[in-house]
Amino acid sequence: MSLAVADTGAAAPLSAADQAQVLAVVERLRDLPGALLPILHAIQDALGHVPAAAVPIVAQGLNLSRAEVHGVISFYHHFRSEPPGRHVLQLCRAEACQAMGARALEHRLRERLRIGFHETTADGAVTLEPVYCLGNCACAPSAMLDGEVRGRLGADALDQWLDDCGVAR
Numbered sequence: 001m002s003l004a005v006a007d008t009g010a011a012a013p014l015s016a017a018d019q020a021q022v023l024a025v026v027e028r029l030r031d032l033p034g035a036l037l038p039i040l041h042a043i044q045d046a047l048g049h050v051p052a053a054a055v056p057i058v059a060q061g062l063n064l065s066r067a068e069v070h071g072v073i074s075f076y077h078h079f080r081s082e083p084p085g086r087h088v089l090q091l092c093r094a095e096a097c098q099a100m101g102a103r104a105l106e107h108r109l110r111e112r113l114r115i116g117f118h119e120t121t122a123d124g125a126v127t128l129e130p131v132y133c134l135g136n137c138a139c140a141p142s143a144m145l146d147g148e149v150r151g152r153l154g155a156d157a158l159d160q161w162l163d164d165c166g167v168a169r
């Protein structure tokens with residue numbers, strides 16, 4: 001059975017290409033047990049975020065209310081409702097990293113980037129996100145930049161990592 005395109009309400013409409021991707025993801029994964037999370041992950045992997053206009057399509061595909069889908073998106077820190085910057089920096093804030101100096105890294109990032117968590121720099125270069133364990137606790141403190149995890153990070157090493165990615169100071 002193919003999905004009709006849902007009424008997206010007041011949300012900014014999806015481009016035709018993005019809408020096709022969302023529909024394809026829902027069609028492909030809707031029969032999985034607990035399909036909502038895999039669908040949201042797949043949409044974010046494809047589009048970089050879960051646009052508000054995708055919510056009614058997902059809701060319709062899974063026979064859920066829009067509020068149920070929205071509730072899951074807002075519950076999990078991982079999901080973004082807005083497109084990220086060119087680089088996504090995730091700083092671990094879980095226990096081992098906190099114990100090994102993650103707060104100093106956070107302080108340096110706030111000074112350098114002038115943003116807080118879940119925000120993007122004015123030039124669109126970096127989105128800063130918290131994450132609660134990267135599975136790299138033995139090398140705490142850890143962060144992940146564009147999918148690459150590094151541990152035993154000091155503030156200077158973190159700065160250098162951003163410099164190497166071309167992020168302006």
Ligand code: FES
Nearest residue numbers: 092097134136137
């Ligand atoms: S606590 Fe930071 S990687 Fe596990």
